[in-house]
Amino acid sequence: MPIHFSDMGTNDSGVRGRTRRAILAAAASVLARDRSATLAQIADAAGVGRSTLHRYFPDRDELVAAVIEDSLAAIERSVQDAALDQGPPREAMRRLVAAMLENGDRLMFLWGDPNLLAAYEPAVSDDCPEPPPQAGLELIRRGQAEGVFDPGLDPEWIQQIVWAVVYTGVEQVDRGLISRHGVYAAVVRTLENGIRPPGS
Amino acid sequence: MPIHFSDMGTNDSGVRGRTRRAILAAAASVLARDRSATLAQIADAAGVGRSTLHRYFPDRDELVAAVIEDSLAAIERSVQDAALDQGPPREAMRRLVAAMLENGDRLMFLWGDPNLLAAYEPAVSDDCPEPPPQAGLELIRRGQAEGVFDPGLDPEWIQQIVWAVVYTGVEQVDRGLISRHGVYAAVVRTLENGIRPPGS
């Protein structure tokens, strides 16, 4: 009577941790480009058998939930490193953009399906008494207070715009319509000035 | 020996034309919010039986293709009315935004799944020797030439941004986070200035 899987992958080191991360990354990458991708496709992309995938994530919902959680964590980590509460708002915003661009696949996955986050957030908000700090919103409000960001726009709207513009950039890169280096410049420039030439 | 369906709905007037349009509108609305919606759901939303839906569109692919075509046509019509080649570029762009906002559902449907258009365009490009005039791109180039729009940005990029920002607005309205009147102002303001306060 063998006891299988005493450690369900929460351990980052070891075989299981690595396999788990490979699956999550592959799933994000595949699902970002095709939400209705088959589990077989995902397993293929991860380089594992479909059986193995089912061993780590019993059903599709659990896998998707795990990918969401993992993607949020990865992005949150990058954002954390950006230290948005430090320095001038405009430069902090640029660091935020760079942080988001670092996680292209996960960002495409999360943002590509508006229903995903909407269906997931209420699931975790039960455990978490208060919503996450939302470093992005904090930065936006700070920028508005300093007059660097438009105070006439709703902070939440600005946040949506940031995500949308970055997402557009990631997507264009994915299609090879923009070089990987050029995105950052285009996104920042568009975000800061819109479609108007920088010199007013 | 009754001969059924002598007119497959190409006729705008009459029962078949109206039913066809109802199905197309409902399909766009439902699919915009859930790409994997069931044909039964779509039939329900259209107020017809699933049998009737199958009578108008033999299979799912044909329905989707028809919705794409119909949505493109509807938007194109609105854009046509906007007379983008007339007047100052900035005001033309505002008319373009208004035209797109008029077709919220269809725009969400078309833009929501990047693969849709990508998979459809090559199918019609075989019949159409040249790509459509792309009035939007024309306007952007004109604006750049006059120095109203940033010449340092790729016209195609600007076009993507316009779609993205409008789409974001439509989505926010759909979720009730923005009033239907407020969208236009927010979209135009963001598009023209980015997140920076209008007064440079």
Place this chain on the structure above:
DNA sequence: CTTTTTTGACACATCCATGTCCCATTTTGA
């Protein structure tokens, strides 16, 4: 009113993704 058209509900057969076992083989780690 009569004829024709159109419709909706039901009954099917079918296909495909999914989830569950099982077992031989490989990999890991002591």
Place this chain on the structure above:
DNA sequence: TCAAAATGGGACATGGATGTGTCAAAAAAG
């Protein structure tokens, strides 16, 4: 080297969406 852990492939059952067909009833057209 050897035992335990992990894997991959296959077989199998299942459910849900899809496509097809039939038929009586409703709607439209004459």
